[in-house]
Amino acid sequence: MALLFTHAAQLLTLAGPDRARRGAEMRELGVVRDGALLCAGGRILRAGPTDDVGRALPPGLGTIQEIDCRGQLVAPGLCDSHTHLVFAAPRLDDYERRLAGASYQELAAAGGGIRQSVAQVRAAGEDELARGAAARLRAAQGLGTTTLEIKSGYGLELEAERKMLRAAARAAAAAGGEVARTFLGAHTLPAEFAGDRTGYVREVRERMLPALHAGAAPEYGAEFADAFCDPAGFSAAECRAVLETARGLGMKLKLHAEQFAALGGIGLGIELGAVSVDHCDAARPEDAARLARAETVATLAPGANFFLGQPYPPARMLLDAGAAVALASDCNPGTCPILSLPLVMSLACSGMRMSAAEAWTAATINGAAALGRAAVCGSLRSGKRADAAVFAADDYRAIPYFAGHNLCRGVAIAGEWRPNHGMD
Numbered sequence: 001m002a003l004l005f006t007h008a009a010q011l012l013t014l015a016g017p018d019r020a021r022r023g024a025e026m027r028e029l030g031v032v033r034d035g036a037l038l039c040a041g042g043r044i045l046r047a048g049p050t051d052d053v054g055r056a057l058p059p060g061l062g063t064i065q066e067i068d069c070r071g072q073l074v075a076p077g078l079c080d081s082h083t084h085l086v087f088a089a090p091r092l093d094d095y096e097r098r099l100a101g102a103s104y105q106e107l108a109a110a111g112g113g114i115r116q117s118v119a120q121v122r123a124a125g126e127d128e129l130a131r132g133a134a135a136r137l138r139a140a141q142g143l144g145t146t147t148l149e150i151k152s153g154y155g156l157e158l159e160a161e162r163k164m165l166r167a168a169a170r171a172a173a174a175a176g177g178e179v180a181r182t183f184l185g186a187h188t189l190p191a192e193f194a195g196d197r198t199g200y201v202r203e204v205r206e207r208m209l210p211a212l213h214a215g216a217a218p219e220y221g222a223e224f225a226d227a228f229c230d231p232a233g234f235s236a237a238e239c240r241a242v243l244e245t246a247r248g249l250g251m252k253l254k255l256h257a258e259q260f261a262a263l264g265g266i267g268l269g270i271e272l273g274a275v276s277v278d279h280c281d282a283a284r285p286e287d288a289a290r291l292a293r294a295e296t297v298a299t300l301a302p303g304a305n306f307f308l309g310q311p312y313p314p315a316r317m318l319l320d321a322g323a324a325v326a327l328a329s330d331c332n333p334g335t336c337p338i339l340s341l342p343l344v345m346s347l348a349c350s351g352m353r354m355s356a357a358e359a360w361t362a363a364t365i366n367g368a369a370a371l372g373r374a375a376v377c378g379s380l381r382s383g384k385r386a387d388a389a390v391f392a393a394d395d396y397r398a399i400p401y402f403a404g405h406n407l408c409r410g411v412a413i414a415g416e417w418r419p420n421h422g423m424d
């Protein structure tokens with residue numbers, strides 16, 4: 001069956017090269033008025049003015065499901081390149097203590113922080129983890145997201161990390177949509193390795209990575225490796241050791257870099273050819289200059305800053321230097337439960353002074369690039385996977401403007417239309 005969206009007030013094609021956009025490119029959305037999108041066989045066949053797309057339809061399309069999008073916006077499905085979607089429970093005690101002024105160290109001392117999520121994930125069954133992740137994945141789709149990354153990193157030992165990756169794969173199979181899996185064994189030092197950092201890094205490199213990369217376990221293994229380069233995580237030297245091992249196994253690299261402290265993670269990520277360096281809160285001008293010359297995408301997660309009540313990353317410095325910037329939710333049970341990329345776009349505009357067009361580019365093609373998928377999704381080009389999001393708005397600026405509203409009417413995932421109940 002073919003799927004045809006017609007008469008969109010604005011069709012955002014994001015026309016342009018299949019790579020991360022930067023500088024002035026980020027403000028060009030390829031807007032088509034009275035736009036249409038034709039999908040068949042899971043792929044985009046045509047995107048353009050309704051008159052052109054509907055003319056002389058190719059034979060053999062079969063039944064065509066037509067969705068009238070008058071007064072609405074049709075855009076590429078949103079690409080969320082950084083989430084910790086597999087977890088057992090929200091950390092509500094941390095939330096309350098943090099609001100009362102507790103520091104990160106005080107939360108950890110009270111039994112909270114990442115180690116609480118680790119204990120909960122270790123105790124949880126795989127079925128329970130998969131069900132929770134699938135529910136959140138469906139919720140993300142209802143907000144316009146069609147491609148999403150999921151990290152491990154609350155297991156911190158081989159079988160618990162395997163359980164998380166398997167749960168991510170099962171959630172994707174249940175909910176549909178494109179899910180990229182990332183191994184984050186170097187998230188924080190597990191309690192049983194207290195005082196033995198070297199031993200844990202060795203465990204990650206010699207036992208976990210060889211067992212959990214996609215080449216070793218195609219059904220659930222990780223395509224990407226990540227590490228938390230932070231005083232609460234691992235030093236730049238430790239991250240380098242982990243990521244070099246991962247690269248040697250054929251994995252692509254990501255890095256939590258410069259979130260709370262400048263440990264040199266951005267430079268390390270660029271040097272190792274990482275697809276993205278994420279957070280970048282403590283980025284310096286020289287980091288921005290290096291990013292401007294690199295393919296590595298700077299992925300910002302202002303939802304975490306908002307939720308923690310902390311200053312936002314220096315998006316303008318990065319953008320104005322020419323870095324390719326993506327936006328991601330960083331959805332996780334401790335520092336950011338936000339799953340809505342439209343809300344993240346609002347925060348990016350109001351909190352970091354990104355333009356609405358830059359926020360759209362950052363949440364679509366640049367998010368896809370941050371997952372090595374710029375040739376697969378993130379723009380409405382013929383031949384790409386037929387992932388699109390329809391919003392009840394006639395102007396793309398309305399999506400960040402209506403902060404906290406869900407205007408998503410539904411998404412197409414590989415050419416299958418999934419309307420949001422109550423919006424259709």
Ligand SMILES: [Zn+2]
Nearest residue numbers: 082084256330
């Ligand atoms: Zn993260």
